[in-house]
Amino acid sequence: MDLEQDNSDNYLHSKEEIYRAIQRLIRYAPRVTARFEGVDEAFATAITKVDLKSKAFAFDKLIPDAGNDILKSGKQLQLSADFRGILVQMDLGGELKYRSQNQEYIAKFPDKLLYLQRRNAYRAMVPRTYEVYCVFRSSEDERLFKGRLQDISGSGFKAYFKGRVGEHLKAIGNFDESTLHVGDESMDCGLDARHAIYDEKKDMTFCGFSFQPLTGMKQRYVEQLVNQLQYEEQRKQRAKQEREEEKEQQESS
Numbered sequence: 001m002d003l004e005q006d007n008s009d010n011y012l013h014s015k016e017e018i019y020r021a022i023q024r025l026i027r028y029a030p031r032v033t034a035r036f037e038g039v040d041e042a043f044a045t046a047i048t049k050v051d052l053k054s055k056a057f058a059f060d061k062l063i064p065d066a067g068n069d070i071l072k073s074g075k076q077l078q079l080s081a082d083f084r085g086i087l088v089q090m091d092l093g094g095e096l097k098y099r100s101q102n103q104e105y106i107a108k109f110p111d112k113l114l115y116l117q118r119r120n121a122y123r124a125m126v127p128r129t130y131e132v133y134c135v136f137r138s139s140e141d142e143r144l145f146k147g148r149l150q151d152i153s154g155s156g157f158k159a160y161f162k163g164r165v166g167e168h169l170k171a172i173g174n175f176d177e178s179t180l181h182v183g184d185e186s187m188d189c190g191l192d193a194r195h196a197i198y199d200e201k202k203d204m205t206f207c208g209f210s211f212q213p214l215t216g217m218k219q220r221y222v223e224q225l226v227n228q229l230q231y232e233e234q235r236k237q238r239a240k241q242e243r244e245e246e247k248e249q250q251e252s253s
Contacts, residue, residue, distance in 0.1 A: 011112045015055050017192070018113045020174055021088055022050040022057050028213055029081035029088070034062050036075040043067035045079070048104060055109045058102075071096065071105070086213070089114040115210075123151040123158075124229035130183075134159055134209075136169075136191065137177040143168065147207070154223050156194075156210035166196030166205045176212065182225060187218055 012018050025032065025047050034043040043062040050057040059079070062068050071077060077096075080089040090110040097106040126132050126149045134157075136145040145168070147159035161169075176190040190212030197206050214222065 010114055010116045012115050013112050014173070015052065015109055016173060017115075018109050019050060019052040019055075020192070021113055021115050022047060022109075024086075024213060025081055025083075025088055026050060028083040032059065032079050032081045034067060034071075035078045035080070036067075036070050037078075039070060039075070041066075047079075056106055057109070058099075058104045058106050061103045061105070072098075083213070087114065087116040089116075123153040124226045125151050125233060126229060127232070130229075132180075132182050134181065134191075135179045136175045137179075138172050138175050139177055140174055141172045143172070145169065150206065152222070152226055152229070154219065154226060156191075156208060158206060158208050161205045161207070163203060164198050164205060166198050166207060169193045169196050169205070169207050175209070187221060189214060189218065 012021055026049075030046055032045050032047055034045050043064065043066075045059045045062050047057055047059045062071060077092045078089065079092065080087065082088075090113045092107050092110060098104075099106065128148075132149045132152075134147055134149065136147065145161060145165060147161040150158045150160055152158075170193055173193050174190075175193065178189055178191050180187045180189055191209040192212060194208040194210060196208075198204075199206065211222070
């Protein structure tokens with residue numbers, strides 16, 4: 001079960017990121033699909049607990065029961081779930097511990113976990129004339145950051161900050177108490193910091209963020225904003241094209 005065919009940017013590697021992704025599976029994915037290499041049948045389970053300190057999580061016995069026999073035979077297990085437009089997938093290697101009293105398995109964190117946002121991937125540019133920025137806060141850290149948005153899609157956005165702050169953003173990672181500001185409107189949201197790049201000439205840090213699962217209302221708000229920005233960009237392009245055509249007509253007459 002090779003996951004390498006997907007873009008490597010969609011993988012989580014740090015134990016903290018994997019821990020948060022499994023937390024979301026517990027909260028949002030009551031049913032997790034289990035598959036084995038060379039076995040057509042799929043099985044069901046649920047992840048029930050996760051612990052960052054021990055870097056381990058627990059999941060229920062597989063249904064149908066035949067899956068447990070396959071698991072005990074030593075075949076590699078793949079767990080996957082699709083929730084709120086996000087695909088989470090991981091391959092579990094090594095030994096699994098079985099707790100008969102709880103009818104559950106204990107597994108160590110995988111080396112990597114696929115966390116793929118399926119929602120609208122089209123990114124709309126945010127004009128500098130628009131007052132669109134985000135205040136980044138985390139329940140795990142007292143520091144606060146403010147960055148303006150460069151572009152946005154239904155799954156996340158890219159923001160830029162004054163100075164060299166990339167290491168701080170990546171160290172915190174989980175900005176679960178952030179606020180997105182669009183003009184006079186605002187929306188509370190959780191964000192995960194992804195890839196930060198520092199531009200020495202501009203003395204600015206550019207960093208991508210993905211939305212943590214949004215409510216339906218908030219997701220619609222973001223998508224409406226993306227649509228509005230796309231419309232404005234198309235309108236400007238049409239106006240520019242019309243001016244060029246008018247100029248050509250004047251020159252030819």
